[in-house]
Amino acid sequence: MSTVGERIKQGRNAKGMTQKQLAKKLGVSENYINDVENGRKVVEEKFIERVGKVLGGDLAEMTTLFDNIAYEERKSSESNLKTHNLAKGNKVKETINEVWNDAFSSVLKSVGIYSYDLNKPIGKKELPVISNKIEGYAQDKVLYIKIENDDLLGFRICQGDLAFANLTSEIENNKIYLMDVNGERVIRQLKKLDSNKVLIISNKNMVRTETAHPKDVKVVAKLNRLEIQL
Template sequence: MSSVGERIKAARNNKGMTQKQLAKKLGVSEGYINEVETGRKVVEEKFIERAGKVLGGDLSEMTTLFDNIAYEERKAAENAPTGYAKVKANKVKETINDVWNDAFGSVLKSVSVYNYDLNKPIGKKELPVISNKIEGYAQDKVLYIKIENNDLLGFRICQGDLAFANLTSEIENNKIYLIDVNGERVLRQLKKLDSNKVLMISNKNMVRTETAHPKEIKVIAKLNRLEVEL
């Protein structure tokens, strides 16, 4: 058992928590916690910091597995033929990547990037899973939307930017949404005027407003955060 795993297990027991309860709070599987505590799983610093916050203990001691692997393999390769050294260097890199990927696999999730049609992904981004959610939303309800035009330029939302969004059919006043109106997918700021009218706001070169009945608008996703393309 690793010293990190021992500390996590001891802190968990002191809190009276089961592995399942701890896993839920950290957004990982119960099996992941079991492997960490028994030393079969290499964990990264951010996971240890999060575990420390949940358990209230000092879990700052880090495993040195990566450094040890790299050092031993590099030392052996220094006295070996050039070709062998390259093979060993590649093996070290692959080993470290495999261990990191395994460690991150349970705490990160790929979030797909879509155009407005949401037809098929055009890319992916990795985001952390915390308490079984991504940025407070259900994992199967989040996505990235690539901005296709400058309809909301006045809101500093430009073509090519990426917006983190969540799927929804509800309208919150003054939020920006991907909607389907008159058979077209567009981004608009929405505001309910009354039960029969919704104000749709765009801002390309100047503010433009349109009104529609709620039944004429299909709300698809709400934009929550913008990642600017530089």
């Protein structure tokens, strides 16, 4: 347990406060307080000041204590760098790489490319994350589907093309879906006729249609955008 964590725990206990009560007053989670008290979180001086105000402790003493700990940690780090220069250097590089990877992961996300069975990805593409979404859809609901045949050639959807899609079970009118019908997984256009009928459309060499009840069609994903392979 860190000295700062010990001091916070002592002050909290002296006030007869639980971790949950302290966390509520500070506007943080109970887990955060637990991590601080057990030395798993490095806290900033501003946080120490807020704790001091809530617990009514000696603010100057706590701030000085914080500065001393930070100074000792810097000294220890510098000493380790001098003593284990090569090993530490490699570790620093790894840490920097992890930081950059984390930073870019909040901007770009790998989206899997799948065949129709969706069993496992056969590739991936990087797409930007905007407002925690990818092209307006939840990050865990998007994927690419590799077109396996020319069943929708009339819609300019050809074998080998990549379709950006989102997982869904809802049927919208005149949209193109990856779906299960008649024991087969296919990509088709769906058109609502009424509440009891949908028209399933393919267009390879000519337009082909069949009528089905919506309950007999299991929609898996909706195709939103096509990337043509040249």
